[in-house]
Amino acid sequence: GDSVTQMEGPVTLSEEAFLTINCTYTATGYPSLFWYVQYPGEGLQLLLKATKADDKGSNKGFEATYRKETTSFHLEKGSVQVSDSAVYFCALSEVRSGAGSYQLTFGKGTKLSVIP
Amino acid sequence: NAGVMQNPRHLVRRRGQEARLRCSPMKGHSHVYWYRQLPEEGLKFMVYLQKENIIDESGMPKERFSAEFPKEGPSILRIQQVVRGDSAAYFCASSPGSGGRPFTDTQYFGPGTRLTVL
Numbered sequence: 001g002d003s004v005t006q007m008e009g010p011v012t013l014s015e016e017a018f019l020t021i022n023c024t025y026t027a028t029g030y031p032s033l034f035w036y037v038q039y040p041g042e043g044l045q046l047l048l049k050a051t052k053a054d055d056k057g058s059n060k061g062f063e064a065t066y067r068k069e070t071t072s073f074h075l076e077k078g079s080v081q082v083s084d085s086a087v088y089f090c091a092l093s094e095v096r097s098g099a100g101s102y103q104l105t106f107g108k109g110t111k112l113s114v115i116p
Numbered sequence: 117n118a119g120v121m122q123n124p125r126h127l128v129r130r131r132g133q134e135a136r137l138r139c140s141p142m143k144g145h146s147h148v149y150w151y152r153q154l155p156e157e158g159l160k161f162m163v164y165l166q167k168e169n170i171i172d173e174s175g176m177p178k179e180r181f182s183a184e185f186p187k188e189g190p191s192i193l194r195i196q197q198v199v200r201g202d203s204a205a206y207f208c209a210s211s212p213g214s215g216g217r218p219f220t221d222t223q224y225f226g227p228g229t230r231l232t233v234l
Contacts, residue, residue, distance in 0.1 A: 004158075036225075043120075043207055044159070044225040089158055093223075102211070103149065103172065104223060106158035 002027045006090045006107035013080055013114050021075040021110045023064075023090035031092040033057075033066055033073040034104070038087045047075075047088070080114045087111045118143065120210050120226035121190075128232045135195040135202070137229045141210030148191045149223060150183060153205040165191060166213070198233045205230045 007022040025031065032051045036044040048057030053068035062077045073090060090107040121140040129135050141148050147166055151159040161175040165185035176183065180198075185191040195202055209223035 034222075043122075043227040044209075046222055046224070049222065102147075102223075103161040103164060103175070104151070104159070104209075105161070106151075108156075108158045 002031070002092060002094055002105045004090050004092055004105055004107040006088075006110055008108075008110070009087075010111040010113060013112070015082055015114055015116050016079045017114075019075070019077040019080045019084075019112070021088055021090075021112070023073045023075065023107060025071050025073065025090075025092050027071075027092055027094050029094055030068075031094040033064070034091045034093070035062070035064055035073070035075050036089045036091060036106075038089065038109070040086075044089065080112070082114045082116055085112055085114045120208055120224055122208050122226035122229050124229060125227060126230050126232070128234060129198050130234050131199055132197050135198050135231055135233075137193040137195075137206050137208075137231070139191040139193070139208030139210075139226060141191070141208075142212075142224055145210035145212050145224075147211045147213045148185050149209040149211070150191075150193050151207045151209065153207060153228070155204075159207060162193075195231075198231075200233050203231055203233045 003026045005024050034049045035047040037047045038044050048059045050057040050066035056065045064073050064075045087109045089109045091104045093102050093104050123138050149164050150162040153159045163176045163183045164172040168187050180196045182194045205228045207228045208226045211223045
């Protein structure tokens with residue numbers, strides 16, 4: 001079945017450091033890929049998405065490129081801020097045959113802490 | 117435009133009681149999804165509903181759990197005879213059900229209901 005693997009956390013960075021959170025996936029077809037962010041005590045917010053190979057999703061300085069050849073969707077940001085401290089989830093969605101369901105399959109999440 | 121609403125935000129139940137979680141999707145959204153997040157885990161899909169229909173309940177435990185999305189009113193996730201292992205955060209998401217490639221439909225999440233079973 002579908003699965004998402006993302007790097008284990010927690011990740012601690014100093015402000016203005018470069019961020020990479022690795023994400024790889026396994027899927028039978030051509031999924032859409034997402035990064036969601038969860039701030040403490042809150043629900044998930046969509047950060048960015050890509051729907052086909054070589055697409056680049058970007059938002060708030062974060063970027064991720066859909067790499068079909070390596071089945072990856074790594075999240076990057078050139079200069080992190082304290083306000084970026086949160087848990088980041090990589091996810092994919094793919095139609096289930098027959099059911100027409102678009103359920104999201106999530107990785108376990110990577111906790112990022114940015115210190116001043 | 118209000119986002120996805122969930123209530124209550126926190127719910128405490130004793131073993132054997134019933135838990136009822138509510139979700140109001142974003143205005144104009146006709147698709148609702150429920151996910152469960154156990155401590156230190158990612159979210160796991162439970163059920164996908166459209167108005168008055170359960171489309172996919174492949175992630176729902178076979179016993180004690182049920183979900184509905186009536187023609188009027190919020191979607192309800194019901195857990196009967198709760199046990200300690202049901203303690204988790206339950207998130208609802210909604211999507212518009214766009215006419216394009218179905219799996220590009222973005223899901224928007226509510227703040228979650230944190231269920232604690234004593």
